[in-house]
Amino acid sequence: GENVEQHPSTLSVQEGDSAVIKCTYSDSASNYFPWYKQELGKRPQLIIDIRSNVGEKKDQRIAVTLNKTAKHFSLHITETQPEDSAVYFCAASNSFNKFYFGSGTKLNVKP
């Protein structure tokens, strides 16, 4: 089955700096890569996603890049704000919509 690895497990940045979270996957059949943000005690919320026919996608301060050859994808958050502090999960999915999640990155944005 699919194996998704996520790094780093914790990330601390100063407000206004950029944050980058990286994930690798093992199954070349995976073709959909969503990112979720989970605040403490709350539900995971989709923040951005990318499909395998696209190399990059941007939504305001958030961007995701995908390298299919190397089987890795990354989340980029620019101009970080304290409200960006949360746990971020990447996931990979094949055509059957079964999501394999990474282990999460705890992002702390210091004011």
Next chain:
Amino acid sequence: NAGVMQNPRHLVRRRGQEARLRCSPVKGHSHVYWYRQLPEEGLKFMVYLQKENIIDESGMPKERFSAEFPKEGPSILRIQQVVRGDSAAYFCASSPDLGTGNQPQHFGDGTRLSIL
């Protein structure tokens, strides 16, 4: 437009009792997924259901755990004879028909199960 609704939010059971967790998907969504999350850990896939069918239950323990998504009513995750190790947050997610490809999964607020 109501999102995924899970109840109860918190459930306390004693060892040996049964736990029943309910999930109502987003209106119009016919795919339901259950995940388990331990503190400080990621989301582990348990089971994927469509109306009246189990599509993939490879992440669900063979014993004591069962899931259903009937034609009418919510999806139910049932844990029989609970043990302390079942304590976790259980999240349900739903998605629309896959149509032309994968669809985002929308999560509920979860049920936090505590076993005494």
